Amino acid sequence: MALDKVPLLLVTFASYYVAATAPNPPAAPQEISRYPPGDRLLSSFAPAIWEAVKRLLLLVVFCEIITLVSIHYSASVLSQTILSVLLRAPIHKSASPSVTPVFILSLFLLVWGGYMRWASYRALGRLYTYEVSIRDHHKLVTTGPYSVIRHPGYIGSAVASTGILLCAFGPGSWMLECGWLDLLWAKIFAALVIAFKVFCHFQFIRRTSAEDKMMRAQFGAQWDEWAKNVPYKLVPGIF
Template identity: 80%
Template sequence: MALDKVPLLLVVLVSYYVAATAPNPPAAPQEISKYPPGDRLSGFGLTIWVAVKRLLLFVVLCEITTIVSLHYPTGVFAQAMSTVQTPDHKLASPSITPAFILSVFLTVWGGYLRWASYRALGRLYTYEVSIRDHHKLVTTGPYSVIRHPGYISSACACTGILLCAFGPGSWMLECGWLDLLWAKIFAALMITFKVFCHIQFIQRTSAEDKMMRAQFGAQWDEWAKNVPYKLVPGIF
């Protein structure tokens, strides 16, 4: 196992944090759209989103701590990890694998595109479906390529962090945690929640298009003509 994995894990951690953290406070109740009715990613759904984010970041931090403790067995990290009893009672060696390299690419790309989306929209970007006061139609940055870059970037970053946390070479797998039933359930819940969220995001694209068209009319029609794809250029 190479110590070189640590900076890559730190990049994954920061990229996912950016992708999964709202850039602005929640929208005011009067700004939140009713499209679609009963949107499941507002309110309690966002609370779960934050909890899942923290749990996944914790898993990555555990892997970083494990690697450092194995290379510096007398250091502070080693003392901290000595309190963690892995299933086989030893600290195995998380490693750099092709799956991990893919996870780094997906998370970094997703984090960057999500950040670019935040930057383009500025104060208009909220995790709730909303029309803000003095709202305007943004057609620059990633919004000049696809209409909903925030959602596809989230999908990339979340796929990357899940692959990093639970895939080949990960701390959870190499240290034997995923041999335990509770850990398998934990991983399954994390994956299921992320899949559910992104199904909701796909459904949101149509609702948001309808909402923005009603708000901006011909201006939105012109933008949609120039930017016909919602999530993936040339495909969808």
């Protein structure tokens, strides 16, 4: 049934929203770190693009939900009107997004990544910002996911981003099954979104070293002890 996927899509929607939404307002200018210099470029334009990409990907998931509900109630005039917009005609009139192994994988990645982001937000509280910063009355947090790896928020974001890309553009998705990815502009849109996500997460990996240096300079022996107990930045036993 078309509706079987809807609850799972609602979970993906909520998980990605949590993973991609800043838990706190931006840090004040005096709190923002100047390490590394190249990060200033990222910090100047990336947040606005990140927010726009988040909203567009959530819109894609929302369109899939509306499509599935309309297919289920296809006898109604309203549903037919909606489907005339959301399905490409005529070749894709019988198309329907479905639950595929790739979608199940994307759901798992989104839930796990969203949880890692939420756990990181919760552990750091007001200290968690998207900017590299030392906040007023900053303290070194070593509990929760920070007792396992030093940068859990970044790995959570990478995992959730992989999940939403598979959900939005992979087999069984609205964009693919309803024909939108046949269009050049949609292919360009998907390519740009994927490229931006890859760029951001490579920058996040680079940030880990800058943040470690900044926190070590701020907390000294306390940070050294934590790094000794938690030697891995992103993946336990690997990196």
